[in-house]
Amino acid sequence: MERYKGLLLGLTTGFATAAGAQAADLPVAKAAPVEYVRVCSTIGTGFFYIPGTETCLRVGGRVRAEYLYSSTFGRAQDATGFYTRGRIQLDARTMTAYGLLRSVVRFEITRRSGSALNGFGGNAAVSNGIPLAGTIITSPQVAEAFIQFGGLTAGRVISFFSNSDLPTEHFGTLRFDDAPDVDLLAYTFSFGNGFSATLSIEDGLERRLAGFIPGGFAANTLLYAGQRAPDLVGNIKYTGTWGTAQISGAVHQIRSLVLTNAVGGPIIYGPLVEGTIPDTEYGFAAAGYLSFNLPQLAPGDALWLAATYTNGALAYMNGGNSATAVDPNNQIGAAGAVGMVDAYINPITGDIKRGHGWSIAGGFRHYWTPQIRQSIFGSYMRVEYGAGASTIVPAGFTTGLVDFNELRLGSNVIWSPVSGLDLGLEVIYAKLDPRGRVFVPSVIPGVPGTIEGSSHSWEGRLRVQRDF
Numbered sequence: 001m002e003r004y005k006g007l008l009l010g011l012t013t014g015f016a017t018a019a020g021a022q023a024a025d026l027p028v029a030k031a032a033p034v035e036y037v038r039v040c041s042t043i044g045t046g047f048f049y050i051p052g053t054e055t056c057l058r059v060g061g062r063v064r065a066e067y068l069y070s071s072t073f074g075r076a077q078d079a080t081g082f083y084t085r086g087r088i089q090l091d092a093r094t095m096t097a098y099g100l101l102r103s104v105v106r107f108e109i110t111r112r113s114g115s116a117l118n119g120f121g122g123n124a125a126v127s128n129g130i131p132l133a134g135t136i137i138t139s140p141q142v143a144e145a146f147i148q149f150g151g152l153t154a155g156r157v158i159s160f161f162s163n164s165d166l167p168t169e170h171f172g173t174l175r176f177d178d179a180p181d182v183d184l185l186a187y188t189f190s191f192g193n194g195f196s197a198t199l200s201i202e203d204g205l206e207r208r209l210a211g212f213i214p215g216g217f218a219a220n221t222l223l224y225a226g227q228r229a230p231d232l233v234g235n236i237k238y239t240g241t242w243g244t245a246q247i248s249g250a251v252h253q254i255r256s257l258v259l260t261n262a263v264g265g266p267i268i269y270g271p272l273v274e275g276t277i278p279d280t281e282y283g284f285a286a287a288g289y290l291s292f293n294l295p296q297l298a299p300g301d302a303l304w305l306a307a308t309y310t311n312g313a314l315a316y317m318n319g320g321n322s323a324t325a326v327d328p329n330n331q332i333g334a335a336g337a338v339g340m341v342d343a344y345i346n347p348i349t350g351d352i353k354r355g356h357g358w359s360i361a362g363g364f365r366h367y368w369t370p371q372i373r374q375s376i377f378g379s380y381m382r383v384e385y386g387a388g389a390s391t392i393v394p395a396g397f398t399t400g401l402v403d404f405n406e407l408r409l410g411s412n413v414i415w416s417p418v419s420g421l422d423l424g425l426e427v428i429y430a431k432l433d434p435r436g437r438v439f440v441p442s443v444i445p446g447v448p449g450t451i452e453g454s455s456h457s458w459e460g461r462l463r464v465q466r467d468f
Helices: 001-024
Strands: 056-069 080-096 100-114 134-151 152-158 181-192 194-204 231-240 245-254 281-294 300-311 343-345 351-353 356-367 372-384 391-393 398-402 402-416 422-434 439-442 450-452 455-467
Touching: 281 351
Parallel strands: none
Antiparallel strands: 056 080, 056 455, 080 100, 100 134, 134 152, 152 181, 181 194, 194 231, 231 245, 245 281, 281 300, 300 356, 343 351, 356 372, 372 402, 391 398, 402 422, 422 455, 439 450
């Protein structure tokens, strides 16, 4: 019996030793290495490396809520308005042997209602270009989407006619090219020491102002034909520690769909034929921008100015805000008694006549404390169309394209209790002077129009905004 026990113990020990040897020869599964997100401090704050790449990415956005109250001129307009915007932005940057490669996508969804001064878009429920009561708009859009590679910029971004480095902080509308986003293809030449120059081709469809109610004996409505040439934009810019300076220029194509060369004569659509009028003119715009940093008053203080002249390209002093109204009776940018258009057709000569105008805008920003700042700002605009664009009827009022002036003054106070959060209150006063009494068609079907002179309006706005 003892001999059998010894044999059994020997066999068990042998099997255990053999099994352990075979287990040691089997491959051992190892956990995959963990790649932690790395901060990309060489690019800027908030950037991190996309795992597995050398591309730095920043994820950001904005939430803005505004509450408006403005003047009204009848039961068809809302006095109160609500405005909410959500923004998501991705900024990807990669250092290459050719320089920085950057791609940006900014997506926004805006929902707004009420307030005729809120600058509604073309899908609003309107009559004669004026938002009617109860209008609500939801507008998702790609606000910006562009690629920068060296000096090349391609996509949708702020127009190079503007100077986006101006220290502006107004909420409402002022009359200058206030950094609108457009589709473009541009190249920037950097000369060093803060100097640069840019040449850009930009979508002229976003710079068109047309349509009015005829009334002058020498002014018929110009209908835009298809675009054959984009707008050509250029600038020369300097940015330094003291501020920024820029001069800009633009050329804009005005191509008429309808060709006519005499009162009551034939209207010709399509190709130009010998003996008819020229079908195309070119408008232009020029602007100068200047700002000064004033740290001797308080850190962050700044003063800015913008002066613009346009001839046949009036949207360049209106920032693309073609539907913005000064009040529901005398409007700017929509078909009405006081219109803002690029050009019209003289039915006597058949010539395309260009409207022209100029504007000056400016503002001052002061920090009362590191958390509380205030801006004071304003703009003045003058628009003229020439003899025959309007006429005075025997009743004593004017019809047609009316020359006019517009003044805007405003101020706001912004409190930033924590970084990225702004709580602001703003008031803007506007006065429109058509330099005489004008006939204004009614916004309500079946109701006769009215005769108006200069008009005044104001708008109050509360803003709550978080940037991240």
